[in-house]
Amino acid sequence: MHTTVTLLADAPAQLLPARQLMAFTLATHIILVPLGVALPLITLVMHHRGLRRNDPVALLLARRWSAVMAVQFAVGVVTGTVLSFEFGLLWPGLMGTWGGVFGIGFGVEAWAFFLEAVLIAIYLYGWRRLKPRTHFLLGLPLPAAALLGAFGILAANSWMNTPQGFTLGADGKPEDVHIWSAIFTPMFGPQYWHFVVAMLITAGYTVAGVYAVGWLRGRRDRYHRLGFTVPFTLAAVFTPVQFVLGDSIARSVFHKQPVKFAATELVWRTDTHVPEYIFGRLHPDGSISGGIKIPQFDSILAGFTPGTKVTGLTSVPADDRPTATQATIAHWAFDLMVVIGSLLILLALWYGWCRLRRRRLPTSPWFFRGAACAGVASVIAVECGWITAEVGRQPWIVYGHMRIAEAVTPTRSTSLWIMLGLVIVVYVFIFGSLLAVLLKMRTGWRLADARRAGERTEEPEADTPYGPRSRVPAGDPPSGGGTGAGPAEDGRP
């Protein structure tokens, strides 16, 4: 962090803690987003399979995933609310000046999120009382609500990258707002589809990874097989799509945010026949050390011919572009994302080959080792993608219009540092608890399954998947209720 400190020496003192706080809360919230956006879809696919084929194992998986959804959505709700507070607490200048122009995206998001919260509540709590068909149909709009929510957020973020839809008045404030063009900015399409598919892939690989671990440990029953194949297939199908989308967004950045592109590709001077660097480090004098240099390749990637002219960082004054360190960070994040994406494609191809050609799962333990890591790798890729997008935009909060230093709160830096410390403590507590709860749920289910397997093997699920459940044994507390609440015969006091 010390390099960042020196970089910001002449910036307001509160800028550094404000950025760290925003970065920290976003980076943690973003871990929950893939599951929030795509887990409902994956669960519904499994749910559909369960209903359609009358498959109790699939229904069991869908129920368990919905229980995971409940906890992770709850934590996502609160970390998301914190972000909306932080727009005001950290960047009042941004919202005060531009809120009227790009805030509408958040409006769409808020309502979509509202709808999602309602639908999720109905879906989660409807398993026992609603009719199976009604219950499934009520869950069906969930993915659409999630897509709508992502639409709002990405509209706001892409506007910050390529702001438009307003004219500047004499006082430098935006006037004459055209919401339509403020939502559908040039970066919106590429960012949106890249994001949505990233969420789907990440959630798919994460869920599948859990069962890949079980598979590696020798739990090779139908339950693990199904829990692995459904999400993994979804993710594997979309991985090549993501490659195309990733290429398209990089090209959009090249056209619409050339300086950001220069930062992510470490291009110092505007030129043709620009080489591509894989990793490597940019120094303030423009030299690059380390990394692998591929001659001409950057120009080829950007415009398909070596003669393509690529804008360099020096095309704008030094204080209008990311610093050497920031460019290096964006570049590394970008390269790491590409490397992970490429590895995931190999994994997806391996899987596709076995499934389509040989009609079975791959047998190699190395495939399952890879699959077990794919979820974590995709989360890292998501973080990297976000770092690329946000650090590459420096020093602008609204590209070309407002610097981060102009948007920051006037609050004393001490308060912000204390707040950052407090938030870190609180988040460590919450995310630690979330992880502990999820692991505990998994262990509990595994124990229950193991016990069942020993008792009655012919019938995987004796309890009805729908409707009021059978009697709770005395001593087991009522669902979600206080311990020692004294449950009566039917499990309810």
Next chain:
Amino acid sequence: MIADVIAVVLLLAVTAYACAGGTDYGAGFWDLTAGGTERGARPRWLIDHAMAPVWEVNNVWLVFVFVIMWTGFPTLFQTVFSAMWLPLALAAIGLVLRGAGFALRKPLRRIAGRRLYGAVFAIASLLTPFFLGAAVGGIASGRAVPGTEASAHAWSNPTSVLFGLIAIVATAFLGAVFLAGDAARFGAPDLVGYFRRRALGSVVALAVLAAVMLTVTRSDAPHVWHGLTHGLGLGLVILAGVCSVATGWLLLRGSGAWARVTAVGVVAAAIIAWGAAQRPDLIPTSLTVAEGAGAPGSLRWTGLVTLVAAVLVCPAVAFLYWLDTHGELEPLSDTDLRRTEPARDDPTEHN
């Protein structure tokens, strides 16, 4: 014109958050005061059951309030968040702890863990409405002027503290009334009386605080005081009073369902009265609705998005509440998530 409409939408969103979220906070308040593990077990069980399906939805109203603020009235948003930095930051932390405490308490089995998360949830339920109320008090007393930097003055003053206390008592009141109804719904007659007594206690406390507020604001926030004692503001104050008397009467008579309506009426009328009292100002004496309004284009779109969303969301929320109050929503228990019910003699199943 359009700015006034959006201002009304903003006020209604605040009201919705105060009523829906407030009921939630109230549940947390009664969780805090329910007593030890043994004694408080049954009220806590009811609180868990009653809140679980709806608390996330109730939370989202606040996000919507912010969105309307920054899209429709960017200057107001900037002013409030700059001047009220500390209470709002604390409220944000309170919200995180509260949500996480509640959500993570449920899957826990061990008493110690449940106690810890329960305490986090309950204490945060007390502090969050206080700080949000204090921030509102700062606005009502006109202490946040555009350009005001974060200062204790903006929120630690008689009006702010009083608003914070009223927020706590109002949420406790709503929570008790709703929980009394829930107790009847979940078939726990002993808890009906338990929460009814608490609801009656809090309506009295609320009346006392309201009286104190009218005397304090007279000198501390004269603009709002004037609005509350004249015209539309006065009418709404009287409506709130009538509603609280009606709530008390309905509670004594044992009519749970209608008591909920009048209880919401108390809080809604009080908040709309505050809005009416300070019109046409967003912040009394320093920022009018017209001055604070964003670009007309954004305002129209905010209105349109609100309208479309209202068409989509209102039936959904109504449906959720309908399902919830008709006992159609029940959480999955561990038993549902196993292939069959657990063996009875397994010690690991018992906490």
